Each structure stands twice: as structure tokens, then as C-alpha cells.
Amino acid sequence: xxxxxxxxxxxxxxxxxxxxxxxxxxxxxxxxxxxxxxxxxxxxxxxxxxxxxxxxxxxxxxxxxxxxxxxxxxxxxxxxxxxxxxxxxxxxxxxxxxxxxxxxxxxxxxxxxxxxxxxxxxxxxxxxxxxxxxxxxxxxxxxxxxxxxxxxxxxxxxxxxxxxxxxxxxxxxxxxxxxxxxxxxxxxxxxxxxxxxxxxxxxxxxxxxxxxxxxxxxxxxxxxxxxxxxxxxxxxxxxxxxxxxxxxxxxxxxxxxxxxxxxxxxxxxxxxxxxxxxxxxxxxxxxxxxxxxxxxxxxxxxxxxxxxxxxxxxxxxxxxxxxxxxxxxxxxxxxxxxxxxxxxxxxxxxxxxxxxxxxxxxxxx
Numbered sequence: 001x002x003x004x005x006x007x008x009x010x011x012x013x014x015x016x017x018x019x020x021x022x023x024x025x026x027x028x029x030x031x032x033x034x035x036x037x038x039x040x041x042x043x044x045x046x047x048x049x050x051x052x053x054x055x056x057x058x059x060x061x062x063x064x065x066x067x068x069x070x071x072x073x074x075x076x077x078x079x080x081x082x083x084x085x086x087x088x089x090x091x092x093x094x095x096x097x098x099x100x101x102x103x104x105x106x107x108x109x110x111x112x113x114x115x116x117x118x119x120x121x122x123x124x125x126x127x128x129x130x131x132x133x134x135x136x137x138x139x140x141x142x143x144x145x146x147x148x149x150x151x152x153x154x155x156x157x158x159x160x161x162x163x164x165x166x167x168x169x170x171x172x173x174x175x176x177x178x179x180x181x182x183x184x185x186x187x188x189x190x191x192x193x194x195x196x197x198x199x200x201x202x203x204x205x206x207x208x209x210x211x212x213x214x215x216x217x218x219x220x221x222x223x224x225x226x227x228x229x230x231x232x233x234x235x236x237x238x239x240x241x242x243x244x245x246x247x248x249x250x251x252x253x254x255x256x257x258x259x260x261x262x263x264x265x266x267x268x269x270x271x272x273x274x275x276x277x278x279x280x281x282x283x284x285x286x287x288x289x290x291x292x293x294x295x296x297x298x299x300x301x302x303x304x305x306x307x308x309x310x311x312x313x314x315x316x317x318x319x320x321x322x323x324x325x326x327x328x329x330x331x332x333x334x335x336x337x338x339x340x341x342x343x344x345x346x347x348x349x350x351x352x353x354x355x356x357x358x359x360x361x362x363x364x365x
Contacts, residue, residue, distance in 0.1 A: 002356060004305035005184055006347035014244060021236035032229060036236040041195070043242055044179075047162075048171045050197040052204035055230030056211050059158045059180025062194035063091035065228060066176045067126075069196075069207040070152050072097060076125035078154075081111050082315045082325070082332035084130045087180075088156055089314055092128070099323065100124070101315045103330040107273030109133055109286070113141035120145075126152040131160035131170050133309070134186070134252075134283035135274065139165045139173040154178065159283035161186045162249045166277045171197045176207070181238055186252070186283050187245050189234040251346040252282040255353055259285055259342065262357035268364045270338075284309055288338040291363075296340060298363045304356055307341040 011018060025036055037055050045053035056062050072078070078092045082101035092099045103115040109132045116127055127146055129137040139153075146153050153174035157163075161179065163170045171177040181193035196207050209216060214225030260271060270288040274280045286309065289295055296306050313336040315325035326333065342356060 001303040002305065002343050002352050003347065004307055004341070004343045005345055007183060007188070009347045010248075010345075014240065017240040018237060021240040022233060025232045025236045028232075030232045032231055034232045036232045036239060037230050040230070040235040040239045040242070043239060044195060045197065047242060047245075048169055048197055050172050050177075051199045052197065052201070054196045054204060054208045054211060055235060056194045056196060057228040057230065058192040059178060059182060059194040060087040060091055061211070061226075061228040062178035062180070062196050063088065063128075063154070063156060064095055065207050065210045065226075066154055066178050066196050067091060067095040067097065068210055069203050070126065070154070070176065072125040072152065075123075077121060077123045078126045078128055079111075079116055079119050079124060080128040081109075081115075081130050081132065082313050082330055083109055083310065083336070084132055084156070084314065085158075085310060086314060086317070086319070087158075088128055088130055089320070097125070098123070099320070101320075101323070101325050101330070101332070103332055104132075106331050106335070108135040108275060108278070108280070109272070110135055110137040111142065112138065113145050116142065116145050120149060124149065124151060126154060128154045128156055129174060130156040130158075131163055133272070133286055134160050134163055134281040135272070136160060136163045136165040136170045136278050136280075138275070138277070139168075139170070143173070152176075158182075158185065160281055162245060162279075163281045164279040172199065175200065176203050181234070186249065186281055187238065187241060190237050191231075191234055193230055193234040193238065195230070248346040249281050251348075252344055253280070255344050255348050256280070256282040256285050258350060258353040259344075259357065262354060263287070263360060266357075266361055266364055269360070282344055284341045285344040286339055286341050288335060289340060290338055292338050292340045295360065295363055299356070299359055302359050304359055305343055308339055309341050310336065310339070312336055 041053040155174040155177035158180035176198040179195045181189040210225045211228040214223040313332045
């Protein structure tokens, strides 16, 4: 079988580092906060080149806390892509703000300046730049729009650890950025975990306080916050994994490049496109085909796992019926039934890629 993702194989490749990290936390009994959390926050901030990093409980909390820290006007509109995971949109709504779904570039599935401009209103307060599938948004173009209209930019980097835009790493290009370390991410914990990054000292302080019951010192609560803290075990695991991320990323890129070569002449599929200014870290390798479900079953029968990200575009979900965007002539509303994610990761050999490609070629005859 060619697995879609093989976390056990990844664990075995760094077993001693992971086991030692976990054992150290248990020995120190530093389960909430403690040295492991501080070590990871510093290490990840250095990796990004960000001034501040705040560890939180998960990626969704990270978005909600970041939105609250931005102090956007109540009821104002946040533009997000219509093809991301619901965590991006539900965080907006749960923060007392209004979601507006915008279309994306059909080649790399990210917001563009043009699709954002199409959804601007006098009530727009922010843009959520979701670097979907590991491909960065064009932050230079989005920042021009934001500066022109006085908008904030939140980067959702849940799928883009290490991606770059015009040579600069994502997570440092907006006002504030959020990360998820869900186990299946390019950098994943062994449970839920997340982080917020920013270069703004005031945003960093407020985000940290929101995540820790509105306080800096114990029992000194300046306002009501919430409980969203990165635990010591997850931080230690992430510290152990972080030095391996560059190598894992390069392997993902190599697998993707091989897919692009092997599948370049297959009629019936549309391959993802990588902008020449982008370093795409390929959290997912997503193709499009009108015969998605047939192809998925064909590959499954041959022992090849696939995924679908995401089968229903956000504007078409029942949760967003009230927004009335399901019938809009958006690419995201039309493409969701054609998306298929092929297996990708450092667990894959060149032979595995050739096997997957050969199976796809055989399906299309």
C-alpha cells in the first residue's frame, strides 16, 4: 500500500529524539507551560524570522485569538477564500465578525488581489490570506489592497510551514499569522497544537493574554480571556521535529516535481501550478478531474490512498446558507467536485511516485 500520510514511519525515523523529548517533560512534570513551551516558541520564531511567537492549544484557537487581538470593528467583514477548511470561517463568525467568501486563483487555489477587490465593501476590515495546500498567497499584491483600503491582514499558515512569497517566509508578511500543528501538518504534533506569530509587540502581548485568561502574571487578570495554552508534551515533540522540517519539505517538493513530470501528458487531469515567485511546500498535491470519484476508487483498489480537500466549498455548506453565496459563479463553487489529493510526504520514494502516476495513466487509458 502507498499511504496518503505515514506518521508512524516519520516517528521511527526520529524515534530517539521524540522519546527523549517526551521523557524529559514527564521527568520535569512541566505539562502546562514550562521550558519546553518557551524553547519551542523561541525556536519557531527564529525559524520564521518573526519577533514574537505565542503557543496556543490549536490552530482554530490561534485564528480566533488573532482576530480578537486585532480589535476589528464588531460586525465588520473579513474576506476569506471559499475553498479552505471551516476553521478559517467559523473563527471569523465566532469572533462577532461577518464572513465574505472570495474566489481564488484556479492554478494555486489562493486569494488574489483581483478576487479580494471583487468582494470589498465599506464594511471590510480584514483579509484572511490562507496559504492553501502549501502555496502562498501573493502577499505583495494583497498588501497593496490592504494598504489602499486600510485593512488588516491575517495569514492562515496552517498548511504552509516554510513556504515563501517573493523570497520571504509566510507568517511574517501580514499583521499577524496563525499556525496549526495538527498531526497531519508538515510540522505536526502528536495532538492538537497551534501558534501565533507577529512582529507587533502590542499584538503579541494581547494575544498571549487572551490565550491565558487575560493575564500576564498569575491571578493578575486585566480582562477576561480564555484558556488556550500549548502543552509541554506537544511543545517538546515540535522542538524535536522542527530541525527535520527543512529536509522533509525538500522531499515533499521533490515528490511534487516528480508528479508534475510523470503526469504532464495525462489528458483528463489538471495539475496544480506553482507561481514563479513562490516556494510551495506541498502540504497537499491536488489534481482536478471530472472523474474524481472513479479515479479515487481505482487507486484505492490498487492500494493507493487518496484524499479530498475539500469536498464541499464553504459557500455551499448549510452553515452558510444565510450568506447566499452558494449560487455565485465562483471557481470554488464549481471545482469542489473535481479535487483529488494524491499521497505526498517524505515517506514516499521515487518508485512510489512512479507507481501512483502509472496507475493514473492506466485509468485514463
